[in-house]
Every structure is written in C-alpha cells, then in structure tokens.
Amino acid sequence: MKKDIRFYWKLFLSTFTLSAFTFGGGYVIVPLMQKKFVNKLKWIDKDEMLDLVAIGQSAPGPLAINTSILVGYRMAGIPGAFLTILGTVLPPLITITIISYFYIAFRDNKYINALLIGMKAGVAAVIADVVVGMASKIIKTKRLISIIVMVAAFIAATFLNVNIVVILLICGALGAYMTFRSGRQKREGNE
Amino acid sequence: MVSAGITTLLELFWSFFQVGILSFGGGYASLPLIQQQALEIHNWLTPSEFVDILTISQMTPGPIAINTATFVGTKVAGIPGSIAATAGCVAPSCIIVLILATLYYKYKGLDMVQGFIRGLRPAVVALIASAGLSILLTTIFGKDSFAVNLSDINWIALVLTAACLFVLRKFKMNPIHIMIIAGVVGLIIYGVIL
Numbered sequence: 001m002k003k004d005i006r007f008y009w010k011l012f013l014s015t016f017t018l019s020a021f022t023f024g025g026g027y028v029i030v031p032l033m034q035k036k037f038v039n040k041l042k043w044i045d046k047d048e049m050l051d052l053v054a055i056g057q058s059a060p061g062p063l064a065i066n067t068s069i070l071v072g073y074r075m076a077g078i079p080g081a082f083l084t085i086l087g088t089v090l091p092p093l094i095t096i097t098i099i100s101y102f103y104i105a106f107r108d109n110k111y112i113n114a115l116l117i118g119m120k121a122g123v124a125a126v127i128a129d130v131v132v133g134m135a136s137k138i139i140k141t142k143r144l145i146s147i148i149v150m151v152a153a154f155i156a157a158t159f160l161n162v163n164i165v166v167i168l169l170i171c172g173a174l175g176a177y178m179t180f181r182s183g184r185q186k187r188e189g190n191e
Numbered sequence: 192m193v194s195a196g197i198t199t200l201l202e203l204f205w206s207f208f209q210v211g212i213l214s215f216g217g218g219y220a221s222l223p224l225i226q227q228q229a230l231e232i233h234n235w236l237t238p239s240e241f242v243d244i245l246t247i248s249q250m251t252p253g254p255i256a257i258n259t260a261t262f263v264g265t266k267v268a269g270i271p272g273s274i275a276a277t278a279g280c281v282a283p284s285c286i287i288v289l290i291l292a293t294l295y296y297k298y299k300g301l302d303m304v305q306g307f308i309r310g311l312r313p314a315v316v317a318l319i320a321s322a323g324l325s326i327l328l329t330t331i332f333g334k335d336s337f338a339v340n341l342s343d344i345n346w347i348a349l350v351l352t353a354a355c356l357f358v359l360r361k362f363k364m365n366p367i368h369i370m371i372i373a374g375v376v377g378l379i380i381y382g383v384i385l
Contacts, residue, residue: 020252055291058308060215061284062254069288078289085285089277092253096261097273099247103262111382118377119246121348122370124330125355126249127323130219132360134316146313153317157223158324164227167314168213175310176303183302 003076008083011075014041015068015087037071044074064088149174199268200275206233207260207279212287214256215308220315221256223322225263235263238329245326249370256280327352347380 018032037044044052052074056066065088072084138146149171156162206228214221222245229235236244248258257280264276291304330352332343355369 052292056288058304059284059287059291060213061211061281061287062214062221062256064254065257065281065284066288069285070292073289073292081285081289085281089253089257089281092251092257093261093273093277095251095253096247096258097265097270099251100262100265100273103243103247111378114381115374115378116243116246117348117381118351119250119370119374120242120330121351121377122355122366122373123242123246123249124323124327124352125359125373126366126369127219127222127245127319127326128352128356129359129366131316131320131323135320138313138316149310150313150317153314154320157318157321164223164318165209165213167318168215168311171314172307172311175312176307178310179302179306 008076008080010041011072011080012083012087015072015084016090019064019068019088020091033067033071044071048074145178196268200271202233203264203267203272203276204279204282207256207264207276208282210256210260211280212283215311215315219255219319221254221259222326223318225256225259226322226325229259229263235267238325239333240266242326242329246370249367351376 014036018036021032034046034049038046038049052070053063053067056063056070059066065085068084068088069081072080072082074080076083135150138150153167153171156167157164210221210224210228213224226241230238230241244259244262245255247262248255251258257277260276260280261273264273266272268275331345331349333345351373355373358364359366359369
C-alpha cells in the first residue's frame with residue numbers, strides 16, 4: 001500500500017468520522033471500526049481486528065481510544081497512532097468545549113434547566129441499569145470470590161471511604177495471584 | 192472562565208492521567224475516578240455539575256472520560272485546560288496500549304495480565320455502583336450524602352427515575368431515547384406546569 005499524504009488523510013478522516021458519530025461511547029465504536037477498516041477499506045483482516053480489540057480491552061482507558069491507537073499503529077507505526085488519537089479525540093474535544101461555554105451561559109435558563117432535570121433522572125436510571133446488568137453478570141458466574149470482592153469493594157468505597165486506587169490495586173493483585181496459583185496447579189497436575 | 196496558570200494545567204493533566212491509567216473496563220469505570228479527582232481532591236465540580244456533565248456526555252459523541260475531562264478542563268482553565276485534561280486522559284492509554292501491542296505480538300496470551308483484569312472486574316462493578324449511588328442520591332435528594340430527610344425527596348425525580356429504569360430493564364430501549372423522553376417530561380413538568 002502506498003503511504004502518501006492521501007493515505008494519512010484517509011486514516012485521520014476515518015477515525016474522525018467514526019468518533020464524531022459514536023454516541024454513548026464505548027462498545028459502539030468497535031463494530032463501526034470493523035465495518036470501516038475490515039469490510040470497506042480492507043486494511044486489516046477480521047481476525048487481526050479481533051486481536052486488536054482484545055488488546056484494547058486489556059488496557060486501561062476508553063476502548064474507543066485504545067482501539068484507534070492500535071489501528072493507527074498497525075497501519076503506520078507511531079505517527080499513525082498519533083494521527084488516529086487526534087482523529088478520535090478531536091470530535092468530543094470540540095463538541096464539549098463549545099457546549100461547556102454554552103452550558104455556563106444557559107444554565108440559568110428556565111427551560112434548559114427543566115430539560116436537564118428530566119434528563120438527569122434518565123441518566124441516573126441508565127447508570128442504575130448498567131450496574132444491575134454488570135452485577136448480575138458477576139453473580140451469575142457463581143464464583144464466590146468474585147461476589148465477595150464485589151461486595152467488599154462496594155462497602156470499602158461507599159462507607160469506609162477507602163481510596164479507589166488502593167481498592168483497584170488490591171483486587172487486581174488478588175486476580176493475578178489466583179491466576180498464578182491455578183496455573184501452577186494445572187502444571188503440577190500435568191506432571 | 193479563569194485564566195490558566197501552568198500549575199493548574201499540570202494539575203489537570205495529572206488528575207486525568209490518573210483517571211486514564213486506572214479506568215479498566217469501559218466508559219462507566221471512569222466515573223468513580225473522575226468523581227474522586229474532580230469533586231473530592233479538587234473542588235473543580237459540584238455534585239450537581241458532575242451529574243450535568245454526565246447528562247451532556249450521553250448526548251454527545253465520544254467516551255465519557257474524554258468528555259468529562261474536556262468539560263472540567265474548560266471550566267477550570269479555558270481551552271488550554273480542556274487540551275491539558277484531555278491529553279492527560281489519553282496519555283496512559285497511548286503508552287500502555289503500545290507496550291501491550293508489542294508484548295502481545297511477541298508472547299500472545301499474557302496470563303498474568305488477564306488474571307489482573309479478571310480480578311479487577313468485580314471491583315470495577317462495585318466502584319461504578321458506588322458512584323451510581325451518589326448520582327442517584329444527588330438526583331433524588333439534591334445532595335450527595337446519606338444524611339437525608341424524607342421531606343427532601345424530589346418525588347417527581349424519584350418517579351421519573353424509577354419509570355426510566357423500568358422501561359430500560361423491561362424493553363431494552365436505547366439509553367439516548369430514554370434520556371430524550373425524560374428530558375421532554377422534565378421540560379413539560381418544570382417548564383410548563385410548575
């Protein structure tokens with residue numbers, strides 16, 4: 001593939017438009033990227049795209065950002081990664097910057113306020129729905145340790161005001177330790 | 192809008208760097224971290240502004256973390272602030288994703304990393320639940336604490352939230368549509384009737 005200025009422009013523009021039309025964020029962008037880069041542009045094959053999404057999911061940070069970094073890196077190395085980050089970040093950066101000026105000016109408007117109060121109730125419900133969905137998924141695994149960790153972390157964060165960073169690190173270390181132990185048991189079982 | 196000192200910009204960058212590096216597990220995982228950085232450590236947002244920006248985030252394109260970073264940055268230090276906060280939010284992703292990509296193609300698999308993430312999953316759910324609870328309290332009681340009186344209940348918000356949750360669980364409706372409907376109901380009740 002010829003990597004001229006038109007290629008870089010296309011790479012940037014693809015991620016820019018994908019990001020601009022991804023409402024609600026997160027997982028929405030993944031199928032869109034698949035359609036664009038695998039089916040339409042045929043730059044990346046299907047299996048490799050799935051690998052990239054998996055890597056994106058195992059890193060911290062928004063999935064949309066992670067996956068576009070990977071696509072950019074895969075296509076054109078570090079410069080490609082920077083180009084796709086820029087493409088992904090610019091639409092929300094521009095939109096929210098404009099809205100936040102607008103928001104400060106119009107916050108006291110009676111009708112905007114009324115609209116926001118109603119929408120806040122909607123957001124609270126959306127988040128409650130996400131929590132119920134995620135928690136029941138954890139409970140359905142029937143792994144006692146996961147359920148205990150979930151309840152303990154909730155109590156620690158809500159009532160004991162334990163620092164979130166501490167909670168995350170302890171739980172992550174616990175998970176890594178469990179994997180290490182079960183891996184060793186498996187190996188010993190094989191011997 | 193406050194004029195930006197270099198210290199403020201660095202603070203914004205560093206705060207959202209921490210949000211970025213610790214938010215494993217998708218958009219909502221960043222909520223408790225943003226809440227900690229912007230409401231508890233720094234007084235950049237009030238609880239009600241935090242809920243406002245979440246509301247706006249849902250209507251606009253892009254990840255919640257980036258949207259909130261931009262909003263907080265603009266509020267604290269104008270456009271330079273929004274750039275500093277967004278850059279901070281994205282920087283850890285860049286570094287870690289690129290390292291992981293290199294390792295992945297070299298070793299594939301990475302058991303320990305997967306174990307670490309598996310361990311985080313229930314904790315992340317708990318943290319989102321905890322942040323969600325304070326969002327719920329802010330919406331229904333107007334303040335984020337358990338020391339609430341029954342007389343502080345905003346019954347309209349309570350009923351509206353419950354109705355939205357019911358429709359979401361029952362009919363799996365698109366969250367954006369739910370929010371638009373809830374907004375219109377709010378507009379009619381608070382803007383026209385009351």
